[in-house]
Amino acid sequence: MARDVSPITAGLRCRCPACGEGPVFKSYLGLAPYCTACGADFSKADSGDGPAFFVMFLLGILIMPPVLLVQAVFQPPFWVHLILWTPVIIVLALILLRPFKSLMFALQWKNHAEEAQWSDKDEEGQ
Numbered sequence: 820m821a822r823d824v825s826p827i828t829a830g831l832r833c834r835c836p837a838c839g840e841g842p843v844f845k846s847y848l849g850l851a852p853y854c855t856a857c858g859a860d861f862s863k864a865d866s867g868d869g870p871a872f873f874v875m876f877l878l879g880i881l882i883m884p885p886v887l888l889v890q891a892v893f894q895p896p897f898w899v900h901l902i903l904w905t906p907v908i909i910v911l912a913l914i915l916l917r918p919f920k921s922l923m924f925a926l927q928w929k930n931h932a933e934e935a936q937w938s939d940k941d942e943e944g945q
Contacts, residue, residue: 826929830922835859836929843921850924865934866923873923874915878908 824839835841841856850861886904889895895903926932 826925827922830925831918833918833921836925843924844917848917848920861924863933864924864927866920866927869923870916870919874912874919877915878911881911882908 822838824836826836828834829836829839832839833843835843835854835856837854837859838857841851841854841859843850843854843861845851850864852862853860882904886900889903890900
């Protein structure tokens with residue numbers, strides 16, 4: 820009996836989107852070729868730049884209010900902002916990138932998304 824795995828839960832936990840058990844990654848951002856728990860094939864997985872875009876977008880939303888608050892309250896020079904916020908942004912990006920990549924992969928898996936391909940049939944229909 821097949822389990823219905825939530826792509827959100829599996830993605831954020833960096834687990835296999837098919838069974839919810841095996842790890843998705845073999846290295847920090849390198850996807851495993853297959854699931855060690857159920858054997859699902861991950862070889863065609865490609866999340867592209869989506870995870871990086873969403874992480875940058877989210878970090879912009881999360882970081883700007885504290886940056887503006889620090890500026891309004893303390894009015895520090897630019898170099899203080901640079902020293903203060905650069906490590907925060909880098910650390911948060913490194914923490915968020917892995918689960919976001921796994922989440923994008925899990926959503927692609929759930930929706931059977933594939934890369935767009937050109938074929939002769941597409942050209943004949945025009």
